[in-house]
Amino acid sequence: MLGPVILAASRSDRMRRLISAAPVTKQVVDRFIPGETVDAVVPIIEDLTGRGLELTMDVVGEDITTPEQATAARDAYLRLIERLGNLELGTRAEMSIKLSMFGQALENGHELALANVRPVVEAAAAIGTTVTLDAEDHTTLDSMFAIHEELRKDFPQTGCVIQAYLYRTEEDARRLAASGSRVRIVKGAYKEPASVAYQQKAEIDKAYVRVMRTLMEGEGYPMIGSHDPRLISIAQELARRSGRKLDEYEFQMLYGIRSDEHLRLAAEGHRMRVYTAYGTDWYGYFMRRLAEKPANLRFFVRSMVSKG
Ligand SMILES: Cc1cc2nc3c(=O)[nH]c(=O)nc-3n(C[C@H](O)[C@H](O)[C@H](O)COP(=O)(O)OP(=O)(O)OC[C@H]3O[C@@H](n4cnc5c(N)ncnc54)[C@H](O)[C@@H]3O)c2cc1C
Numbered sequence: 001m002l003g004p005v006i007l008a009a010s011r012s013d014r015m016r017r018l019i020s021a022a023p024v025t026k027q028v029v030d031r032f033i034p035g036e037t038v039d040a041v042v043p044i045i046e047d048l049t050g051r052g053l054e055l056t057m058d059v060v061g062e063d064i065t066t067p068e069q070a071t072a073a074r075d076a077y078l079r080l081i082e083r084l085g086n087l088e089l090g091t092r093a094e095m096s097i098k099l100s101m102f103g104q105a106l107e108n109g110h111e112l113a114l115a116n117v118r119p120v121v122e123a124a125a126a127i128g129t130t131v132t133l134d135a136e137d138h139t140t141l142d143s144m145f146a147i148h149e150e151l152r153k154d155f156p157q158t159g160c161v162i163q164a165y166l167y168r169t170e171e172d173a174r175r176l177a178a179s180g181s182r183v184r185i186v187k188g189a190y191k192e193p194a195s196v197a198y199q200q201k202a203e204i205d206k207a208y209v210r211v212m213r214t215l216m217e218g219e220g221y222p223m224i225g226s227h228d229p230r231l232i233s234i235a236q237e238l239a240r241r242s243g244r245k246l247d248e249y250e251f252q253m254l255y256g257i258r259s260d261e262h263l264r265l266a267a268e269g270h271r272m273r274v275y276t277a278y279g280t281d282w283y284g285y286f287m288r289r290l291a292e293k294p295a296n297l298r299f300f301v302r303s304m305v306s307k308g
Pocket residue numbers: 133134135136161163186187188189190225226227228229252253254257258274275288289290292293296
C-alpha cells in the first residue's frame with residue numbers, strides 16, 4: 001500500500017525540497033547512488049568490473065524543464081563516455097538513458113530527445129559499447145520505441161526496456177524479439193492506473209514470465225532486470241530450454257540491492273550487469289527505490305528520527 005503513496009510523493013516539488021534537504025538523507029541515498037560526479041564513480045566502476053561484473057551507467061536527473069538542461073544531460077553522458085573510453089571496458093560498461101532527461105517532455109520533445117540522444121549513441125559506439133533506453137511512465141513509451149527503432153537503423157545494438165506490469169508489453173516483446181533487439185525486461189517502477197497496468201504482484205510476476213519466454217525463444221538478446229530469486233531461476237530454466245548459452249542473455253540488478261547475488265551469478269559464469277546511477281539530481285530515482293521496498297522507507301524514517 002505504501003508504494004503508490006511514495007511514488008505520488010516522488011512527483012511533488014514540496015517533498016523533493018524536504019527530502020533533499022533532510023540532514024541524514026545523503027547517507028541513505030549513498031546505498032543506491034554511490035556518487036555525484038564521474039570522478040566519484042570511476043573507482044566504483046573499476047572495483048565492480050574488477051570483480052567480474054558488467055555495468056550500465058545512469059546519470060540521474062529526469063525532471064528537467066528547459067532545452068538547456070537537456071543539452072547539459074547529453075554533455076554529462078558524453079563526459080562519462082570519454083572516461084569509459086580511457087578505461088577500455090568496451091561492452092562491459094554501457095549506458096542507460098531516460099529520454100525525459102534528454103527533453104522528451106518539452107515542446108517538440110520527441111525530436112529534441114532524438115537529436116540529443118543520437119550523439120551519445122554515436123560516442124558509445126565509438127568506444128565499442130552501447131546504450132539502453134529506459135522505460136518511463138506509459139505516456140512516454142510510443143515515443144521511446146520510435147526513437148529506439150530510429151537509432152537501431154545505424155546502431156542495431158541499441159537496447160530498450162519493457163515493463164511487465166503494462167498490458168501492452170507482451171505485444172511489444174513479440175515485436176522486439178522478432179526484430180533481434182537487446183531488450184531489458186523489468187517489472188515496472190512507476191505509478192500506473194489499472195486501465196493500462198496490472199496492479200497485483202502475482203499478475204505482474206506471471207506477465208513477467210510470459211514476456212521472458214517470448215524473449216528467450218526470440219531472435220534478440222534478453223536482459224533480465226530483476227532481484228526476484230524466483231524469476232531468476234525461471235529465467236535460467238527458460239534459457240536452458242531455449243538452447244541459449246550463458247553469453248546469449250544476461251542478468252541485471254541495481255547497485256546496492258542484493259549485491260551478494262550479483263557476485264554469485266557472475267561466479268556461476270553468468271553475465272551480470274549492475275545498473276549504477278550517479279549524479280546530484282537523485283530524488284526521483286531514490287524515491288522509486290523506497291517505493292519498491294517498504295523496509296527501505298522504515299529505515300529512512302528511523303534514521304531521520306534518530307538524528308532528529
Ligand atoms: C537493471 C534494472 C533496470 C531497471 N530499469 C527500469 C526501467 O527502465 N523502467 C522501470 O520502470 N523500472 C526499471 N527497473 C525497476 C523495476 O521495474 C522494479 O521496480 C525493480 O527491479 C524491483 O522489482 P524486482 O523485479 O526486483 O522484484 P521485487 O519483487 O520488487 O523484489 C524482489 C526482491 O528484491 C529485493 N528488492 C527489490 N527492490 C528493492 C529495493 N528497492 N530495495 C531493497 N531491496 C529490493 C527485495 O529483496 C525483494 O524482495 C529496473 C530494475 C533493474 C534491476
